[in-house]
Amino acid sequence: MKRRYAAVEPETQRAIASEYRRGVHGYGAPSLARKYELPVPTVQSILKRAKVHGDPVTERGHRERKLDEKQERKLVATLDANPLATNRELAAAVGDVITERTASDYVARARPVFTRKVIQDQEPEELTEDWKAAARRWVEHVKKIPLSRRIYADESAIYENEAPTRGRSRKGKPIFRARPRWAKKYTLHVFAGQSGVVHWELATKNADTKEIERVAADAASEMKEGEVLIWDRLGRSGRKKDPVSQHYSPVALAAFRDRGVRVEYLPPKGKYFNPLELLFNDLKSHYIRPAYPGNGQKLDYDTLKRIIEQYMNERAPTTLPGFFRARANGAAAAAKKLF
Helix, strand or coil: CCCCCCCCCHHHHHHHHHHHHCCCCCCCHHHHHHHCCCCHHHHHHHHHHHHHHCCCCCCCCCCCCCCCHHHHHHHHHHHHHCCCCCHHHHHHHCCCCCCHHHHHHHHHCCCCCCCCCCCCCCCHHHHCHHHHHHHHHHHHHHCCCCHHHEEEEEEEEEECCCCCCCCCCCCCCCCCCCCCCCCCEEEEEEEEECCEEEEEEEECCCCCHHHHHHHHHHHHCCCCCCCEEEECCCCCCCCCCCCCCHHHCHHHHHHHHCCCCEEEECCCCHHHHCHHHHHHHHHHHHHHHHHCCCCCCCCCHHHHHHHHHHHHHHHHHHHHHHHHHHHCCCHHHHHCCCC
């Protein structure tokens, strides 16, 4: 086993430097190392410090940081304000007194840590004061409806070539996958409450008005009187005062009304208040895409339906309560100061 050495005492360091300076024949670094039972590199380091500083006993450690605490806070605040800022822009924010690489080192020391994330798109309408005011009014209104009585409904496209979008590999080594460009599209309809999925269907057609009416009739038969269906504004383009297509279809609305179910609509751009957005993301990211074959073959309808059925029966009842807490009353959106 390799011998471990303790720190060399200051007196020993000065004695080594003194003997070396006297220039006695045979008192070079190897001889001094044998005499004091130290590694040769250690003695060489002591002699080097003695030559540079005069005294080999000098404070050692990291070099003094180039940024003071105020500058470091400014650098981190710049990245907080603009997550897309480059290292060059961060260095410029503190007067270019550090290099781009050093800016990266300062960011790496920040707490909480900065991590790379996929950018989430946000439409311009979601940043206006009018939208924020409408979102606040909707949240205050919907809070009066108990979570236990709410049923959220939504549709999402499912493709036969749904595949993982991320992976891990060694630095500099790209990741490839076999994936056909064209694949059949299905429409997943989901009606879910806080405790589980009420109705779901993987349809082979797009969610046009006729399809919405057909699925609404099936879903309504499984809902209870007094429940409130919360839908997004699919079918309301803004060009018609009283829309009658898709989620505004009188036929679909009558199916719920006849069951004693009231229909409410999410505010414009209401994805931040819809728990099913999280359900779809969880289903696709952790169940459908990981099942995508490595040889590039498509996921056929039966395979997709089997995966979705297992998720709806086993996974959804445990995840929906958390999704409701995050989205149903806008808790996550409020925490992110979106409105």
